[in-house]
Amino acid sequence: MDERRVALVTGTSGGIGRHLSEHFARAGFLVEGCSRRPAEWEVDGYHHHLVDVGDEGQVRDMFQSIRRRHNRLDVIVNNAAIASMNHSLLTPGSIVDSILTTNVKGVFLVCREGAKLMRRAAYGRIVNIGTAVVPLRIEGEAVYAASKGAVETLTRILAREFAEFGITCNVVAPTLVETDIIRGVPREKLDRIVASLPIKRLATFEDVSNAVDFFVRPESDYVTGQVLYLGGA
Amino acid sequence: MNNGNTSREAVTALVVETLKGVDTGGEPFGEVDETTELLGRLDSMGLVTFIVDLEERLNDDLGMTVALATDRALSQRQSPFRNVATLTDYVLQLADESANDGRA
Numbered sequence: 422m423d424e425r426r427v428a429l430v431t432g433t434s435g436g437i438g439r440h441l442s443e444h445f446a447r448a449g450f451l452v453e454g455c456s457r458r459p460a461e462w463e464v465d466g467y468h469h470h471l472v473d474v475g476d477e478g479q480v481r482d483m484f485q486s487i488r489r490r491h492n493r494l495d496v497i498v499n500n501a502a503i504a505s506m507n508h509s510l511l512t513p514g515s516i517v518d519s520i521l522t523t524n525v526k527g528v529f530l531v532c533r534e535g536a537k538l539m540r541r542a543a544y545g546r547i548v549n550i551g552t553a554v555v556p557l558r559i560e561g562e563a564v565y566a567a568s569k570g571a572v573e574t575l576t577r578i579l580a581r582e583f584a585e586f587g588i589t590c591n592v593v594a595p596t597l598v599e600t601d602i603i604r605g606v607p608r609e610k611l612d613r614i615v616a617s618l619p620i621k622r623l624a625t626f627e628d629v630s631n632a633v634d635f636f637v638r639p640e641s642d643y644v645t646g647q648v649l650y651l652g653g654a
Numbered sequence: 655m656n657n658g659n660t661s662r663e664a665v666t667a668l669v670v671e672t673l674k675g676v677d678t679g680g681e682p683f684g685e686v687d688e689t690t691e692l693l694g695r696l697d698s699m700g701l702v703t704f705i706v707d708l709e710e711r712l713n714d715d716l717g718m719t720v721a722l723a724t725d726r727a728l729s730q731r732q733s734p735f736r737n738v739a740t741l742t743d744y745v746l747q748l749a750d751e752s753a754n755d756g757r758a
Binding site: 537585 | 699
């Protein structure tokens, strides 16, 4: 069996997930990725799963596949998320259900199944992608921000539960990144958000991978339950 | 894949073997048979570890894909995790249901 380290990244059809997958592959990891759609890109060492992270059966099947092929998992980055930016008065309950299912239940299920596999080696690094929208409290993002606030709390408690298995669990919370998820946000609003930040620009993919790298390093075994907001948010 | 016909003896043996490998947080189990109690003997983390280990071994050794920590198991007044025999019955019941659903 291949002795290379294995990383799982969720939400890899594009954006941050694709960048992180390529980043880990370049660093010598075998990369397992998933999304509801096929990945329309390729990189050596990458294996794609068609998975809805909010579906417990699909998540279990994906981890069974990873366990059978690699029997190890070193890193998880929970990146899969959906957003719907709209005023609360115009947000249907079905959208709330979808956001919470993917952004909260999905993270929980992947952490749970991942920790089962990681505990075999008494080692693991889990990084959940949050958002600086939580402290920025941006209008129109109530449900998305609430779901990511839940991810922060989930992470802090999982950090305690998983500590005895040698697994750390942290959050990287970027400011807005140029991805599909903010495609619907008007430029004027983006400019206002950026103007309110100490560092006046959007986050880049490299900003995210740099912070993820810190949490993932073996030397970061004394860093857990932390939320790192980028850009000074 | 399991077809719902795994023998009770095989499941019992796997439960016993898995239990022997778990850190009880106290005195070791020593002799283990169908009457050996789980709740009360395992501390909370010992029980968590045991359940996760058993799910994996059922899958690896017997080809059974079962989730032991179901809503039903956690809410039953008579916990299926009382002793080796009740847990074995519960595993077989889940396997039967899973086979009937066409997933096992």
